[in-house]
Amino acid sequence: MEHNVVFFFFITGLVFGSFYNVVGLRVPHGKMFSSSRSACPSCHNILSWKELVPLLSFFYQKGKCKHCGKAISPLYPIIELFTAVGFAFCCLFINSPLEIGIGLLLVSMLAIVFVSDHTYMIIPNQVLLFFLPLFIIYRIIVPTNPWWLSVLGGIAGFGLIAIIILLSKGGMGAGDMKLFSVIGYLVGFPHVFLTLFVATIYGLVFFLLQKLLHKGESPLIPFGPSIILAGGTVFFYGSTLLDWYFSLYY
Template structure:
């Protein structure tokens, strides 16, 4: 039965991942409800149902549009796979507990952020505002220890990024600041600090490699959203164990 639910959540995750691709591409351009059907961004061909099967359609079509034969961005299937894997892992970690809903919503937010930041270098306010009420309710129903941790986490996330923005003269964006405030509400004060640490660590390593291999030019802005996403995932799923290991090892 465990395997059945893992497969189930993986499939559901890929379906939602396909939808989050659409949300991430349309919300910044305010086109979310202007067209009910998905279409090829190159030739505007309306996609049929069999062209919209998560991951499978991309593989069958060899990563190309059936109509214009232009390449489809690899971001689409990667986002679908990532969402599926994280949905399944969430069930594996939490089972049918309330924290599972928190995990699925957090993953949903993060996946949309990946799409918007990679596509537009933007973290839309309306996306954050949509998720905030759900996280508030969930943290009331499933509180962290101590109870004030989400409040402190939100404040720390906001203030920490605000200071960095001021000191670096805009080295990070206001969207990152607001996102960390929301993440602090979910992760608590310890978790948001850990998420920030891993975000900057991943960003430094990957950014350094990209510049070292001349994939991107020096001083050219790199979307920081994906690094925040993976830093947050690390902190959310493994943060407690890391903190316990650190305390028992060094104190």
């Protein structure tokens, strides 16, 4: 029975991952609710349902548009597979239904932000304004102790990135600042500081991987996905990480 549930979450993740690709690409242009059907970005041919099956269509078409032969961005299957694995992970390793919900939200936000940040270097306000109320509702149901640590975490998250922007003279963007404020509200204070540290580690790993893939070049790396991934890590394992760290000195 458990395997069936995990499989259900995996398939659901594939479907949502396909949708998150669309959201991440359309929202920055204000076209999310456009009535236009999905089309090839190169030849603009309308895609049939066979070309829109999550993950399978990419491999069936050998990574190319069947109309014009242009390569399909690997971002599509990557996001679909990531979302599927992320949903299955939440089902397998999180016990509380409420925390499973938060895990699914974090995976969803990460997928959307990765698409928009990777493609346009933009984190849309509409995306943050969608997820923030859901995190607020969660913190009303399961408040930090004391409750105002969530608010302080949001303020600290905003302030930390604002300071980095000023010191680096624009090394990070306002989208990162607002995103970190949302994540700071979720993880609370003082875990927001640990989140920044973990996000920096993730960002460094992504930078090194990209540099290897680009043969020594220094590509621009969006920091938004690292922030969300770090937020999820700290939300679920922050106390464990801190206990482990302090155990090294005592």
